[in-house]
Amino acid sequence: MEGKLKKELGTAMLKSTGHSGGGCISEGQSYDTDTGRVFVKINHKSEAKLMFDGEMASLEAILKTETVKVPKPVKVVELDTGGCVFVMEHLDMRGLTKYSKHLGEQLADLHVHNKRQLDTFNKEHQTVGKGAGQSELAVVEKFGFRVPTCCGYLPQENEWQDDWVTFYSQQRLQHQLNMVEKSYGDREAIELWAQLQLKIPQFFKDVEIVPALLHGDLWGGNVAQCAMGPVIFDPASFYGHSEYELGIAGMFGGFNSSFYSAYHDKIPQAPGFAKRNQLYQLFHYLNHWNHFGGGYRGSSISIMKNLLK
Numbered sequence: 188m189e190g191k192l193k194k195e196l197g198t199a200m201l202k203s204t205g206h207s208g209g210g211c212i213s214e215g216q217s218y219d220t221d222t223g224r225v226f227v228k229i230n231h232k233s234e235a236k237l238m239f240d241g242e243m244a245s246l247e248a249i250l251k252t253e254t255v256k257v258p259k260p261v262k263v264v265e266l267d268t269g270g271c272v273f274v275m276e277h278l279d280m281r282g283l284t285k286y287s288k289h290l291g292e293q294l295a296d297l298h299v300h301n302k303r304q305l306d307t308f309n310k311e312h313q314t315v316g317k318g319a320g321q322s323e324l325a326v327v328e329k330f331g332f333r334v335p336t337c338c339g340y341l342p343q344e345n346e347w348q349d350d351w352v353t354f355y356s357q358q359r360l361q362h363q364l365n366m367v368e369k370s371y372g373d374r375e376a377i378e379l380w381a382q383l384q385l386k387i388p389q390f391f392k393d394v395e396i397v398p399a400l401l402h403g404d405l406w407g408g409n410v411a412q413c414a415m416g417p418v419i420f421d422p423a424s425f426y427g428h429s430e431y432e433l434g435i436a437g438m439f440g441g442f443n444s445s446f447y448s449a450y451h452d453k454i455p456q457a458p459g460f461a462k463r464n465q466l467y468q469l470f471h472y473l474n475h476w477n478h479f480g481g482g483y484r485g486s487s488i489s490i491m492k493n494l495l496k
């Protein structure tokens with residue numbers, strides 16, 4: 188692997204720093220190169236290339252917004268022995284403590300970034316005397332992403348869709364329930380889902396949803412801080428409802444009240460937030476069930492029952 192990495196990175200030096208950082212999905216290792224320190228994620232699964240291509244595209248998209256710090260992606264390299272590595276900027280990260288508030292503010296900035304671009308774009312097009320096409324702004328008017336991204340190692344269906352409720356019901360929940368049915372044939376889950384899907388539009392009455400660029404897997408293990416501020420990493424991005432991001436954030440801890448109040452100062456909670464938050468957590472419980480097995484069945488079933496009350 189190291190020979191191939193040297194060639195692909197065009198570096199004579201490739202010296203392991205001894206810093207390793209394995210997650211649940213991939214192994215990680217840092218190296219010093221001719222042009223600086225990099226962090227390399229290694230995965231031997233057949234889906235590794237798709238997973239890392241999605242992570243690279245996600246980091247590039249977040250980086251472009253200049254709102255919240257992420258590691259700069261460098262390259263996805265396929266290994267001759269099978270599997271793949273993803274090279275990115277190494278960051279010295281510690282647990283998120285003093286920069287929680289900053290993360291709340293910056294995450295909200297990330298979420299409103301596309302709306303601001305859209306507003307500017309629309310304003311320019313309405314200005315008398317100015318022709319159309321003045322702006323080079325990248326604006327996104329649909330829900331989805333340009334490539335599949337993986338929340339864990341399972342690819343998400345990111346095909347572009349005009350309507351958020353359809354996107355979330357079909358491309359997120361239905362997709363997970365299909366896997367549950369295939370792997371476990373769970374009758375109770377399938378019956379609950381048949382009822383719940385009819386109710387979903389009710390959770391979105393009078394809510395305006397503008398596509399927001401999301402990190403997509405913002406649990407406490409994917410946030411940290413560097414010397415100068417917060418950092419988020421390991422994204423599974425797509426354009427979706429900003430509230431979706433707060434689903435997994437609330438599931439495993441790691442975010443304190445200063446994070447939430449800074450976030451909601453910029454993006455206030457809309458009516459019906461609490462129910463939708465459960466609906467968004469449902470995706471992650473199902474996704475965990477499909478990744479890690481029956482330990483997550485109970486939470487998935489009880490959240491569906493709750494939403495049906």
Ligand SMILES: Nc1ncnc2c1ncn2[C@@H]1O[C@H](COP(=O)(O)OP(=O)(O)OP(=O)(O)O)[C@@H](O)[C@H]1O
Pocket residue numbers: 207208209210211212213214215226258275276277278279280339408409420421
């Ligand atoms: N750019 C980086 N620089 C330095 N260390 C990093 C970097 N990215 C990740 N790490 C370290 O590696 C650990 C695992 O990273 P990451 O979450 O991306 O891996 P993963 O296998 O996709 O994990 P999971 O899916 O379980 O969240 C992080 O908790 C962190 O300690």
